[in-house]
Amino acid sequence: MTKIKTSNPPLLGTYLLKRIYGDELYEEISGDFIEVFRERQKKYGNFSASLRYILDALLSIRNIDLKSQNSTRTNNNTAMITNYIKMALRVLQKHPTNSLINILGLAVGMGICLMIYQYIYFESSFDNFHSDVENTYRITKNYSRNGEDEGTGVYSSYGLGISVKQDVPEVKEYVRIHPQYGGAVLTNPEHNQPYKEDDMLFVDPAFLRVFDFRLVSGSTESALGSNQNIVITEQMAIKYFGDNDPMGKTLRVDGGWAAGNFTVTGVLERLPGNSHLQFDFLMPINILLQEHSQYKDTDGWGWNNFVTYVTLDKSADLGIVASKFDTVIYTYDVDLAESSTTVNIAFQPVTDIHLKSDFSGDPSxxxxxxxxxxxxxxxxxxxxxxxxxxYINLSTARAMYRAKEVGVRKSIGAFRGQLVSQFMVESCLVNFLAAGLAVGIAYLLMPILNDIIGKQLEMSLLKDVTFWAVFLAVTITGS
Incomplete structure (x- = not known):
């Protein structure tokens, strides 16, 4: 059998069709003309098919009014879209079982994704509420002895913070933290009801300036200014003082590193769940440094069980500052300088602490x-x-049932673009209905997630404008 060499439709016929229908309508109907042209090529040959193609183009002059109708149709897009939505709703109502399966399938999948995304959103948001967080770092120290790496830790001596503040101009502020190991017993002398408390931190006065934990009562400048001051959270205020104002009241501390009567000089709002620092009480670190011989009788470099944070100048080069810190350590820590141990300072961004801390003994x-x-x-x-x-499989399975509908619509003058628009509106409607239902499913599933991870998360991402932009893009992509 001789194979007929194919060619493109004649340019004259294409030119006539574009003139009669206009460029926009030509794009919609050209596929049908070319399909007929190809069939004629196979049956009659190129010459005959080309003549008939030109003849069809000439006969199309009777449809020249469609060009002006299309212009009117284009300018009435709002009415058309409204009509498409009505038709889409009728299709969904006509096949309720199939529609319900489609919408529920999408909604459940999107709802589970929303729940997981809320978890990821929460985990990624740790400590970003502090005002100068991009310039605040936790100091880490890498140890090596005789050329062998001995690991990285977060503890440093209590003399490091003071020394770098004095000798390194890039350091704007420093904060040292020391946990109350083993906890202590606290009592309100008025009620004489003791409670064992474990979440206590000894901190520098600058703690409330570097970290933006909001005070309900008290001043960030003076709350930790005296050795006999104590700052408590709202929950502890209720626990020890009920509905009474705790400011100026006394708490007695027994055991642990500090003992005696302390005056409440600050009450903190409930701490954000996305903070790597979680505590109930803050006490001045000078209690340790001035009243306990372990620290009082040393030069500040012999005890490496403090966590030190620094806020650096915005223009600071971390590599250069780290080398200055190393110099400070070897200048003041005489024992280290004489040993075979090498220490290298590094800076861990505060926002990285929650997810990127695999250091041994991390106090977080x-x-x-x-x-x-x-x-x-x-x-x-x-x-x-x-x-x-x-969703695609279910829609494809129904494609055969919709083929007759498409044929009828084309036979009464529907254009390809109109048919595509109608099906796109149907798909968008299904996806947006599923998206709305997905938000409700995510809300219902949140308690289950909270039980699994042991935290009380809310759908806070719904307040994020960026989330809605992404969610809209995902919904449209799914359409």
């Missing part, structure tokens, strides 16, 4: 894992893809 009590966040991200993407694939 609620650290997460960047690995878990990445795994959950992959799971969310897979769930969303499965929901989309399921």
């Amino acid at each position: 009590t609620n650290n997460g894992s960047i690995r878990d966040v990445r795994i959950f991200s992959i799971i969310a993407i897979i769930i969303l893809i499965i929901a989309w694939v399921n």
Whole structure:
């Protein structure tokens, strides 16, 4: 059998069609003309098919009014879209079972993704509420002995903060933190009801200036100014003083590093759940440095069980500042300088502490894992893809039932663009209904997630404008 060499439709016929229908309508109807042209090529040959193509173009002069109708149709897009929505709703009502399966399948998948995304959003938001967080770092120290790496830790001596503040101009502020190991017993002398408390920190007065934990009562400048001051959270204020104002009242502390009567000079709002620092009481660090011989009788470099934070100047080069810190350590820590141990300082951004702290002995009590966040991200993407694939399969399965409808619409003059628009509106309607339902499903599933992770999360991401932009983009992509 001789194979007929194919060619493109004649330019004259194409020119006539564009003149009669206009460029926009030509794009919609050209496919049908070219399809007929190809069939004629196979049956009659190129010459005959070309003549008939030109003849069809000439006969199309009777449809020249469609060009002006299309202009009117284009200018009436709002009415058309409204009509498409009505038709889409009728289709959904006509096939309720199929519509319900489509919408629920998408909604469940999107709802689970929303729940997982809320978890990721929470884990990624730790400590970003502090005003100067981009310039605040936790000091880490890498140790090596005789050329062998002995690991990295977060503890440093209590003399480091003071020394770098004096000798390194890039250091704007420093804060040292020392936990109350073993806890202590606290009592309101008026009620004489003792409670064992474990979440207590000894901190520098600058703590409330560097970290933006909001005070309900008291001043950030003076709350930790005296050795006999104590700052408590709202929960502890209720626990020890009930409905009474705790400011100026006394708490007795027994055991631990500090003992005696302390005056309440500040009450903190409930601490944000996305803070790597979690505590109930703050006490001045000078209690340790001035009243306990372990620290009082040393030069400040012999005890390495303090966590030190620094706020650096915005223009500071971390590499240069780190080398200056190393110099400070070897200048003041005589024992270290004479040993075979090498120490290198590094700076860990505060916002990295929660997810990127695998140091031994890290005092943070609620650290997460960047690995878990990445795994959950992959799971969310897979769930969303499965929901989309399921939706596509169900829609494809019904394509044969819609073929007759498409044929009837084309036979009465519907254009390809109109048909595409109608099906796109139907798909968008299904996806947006599923998206709205997904938000409700995510709300219902949040208590289950909270039980699993042991935290009380809320759908706070719904307040984020960026989330809504991404959610809209994902919903449209799924359409």
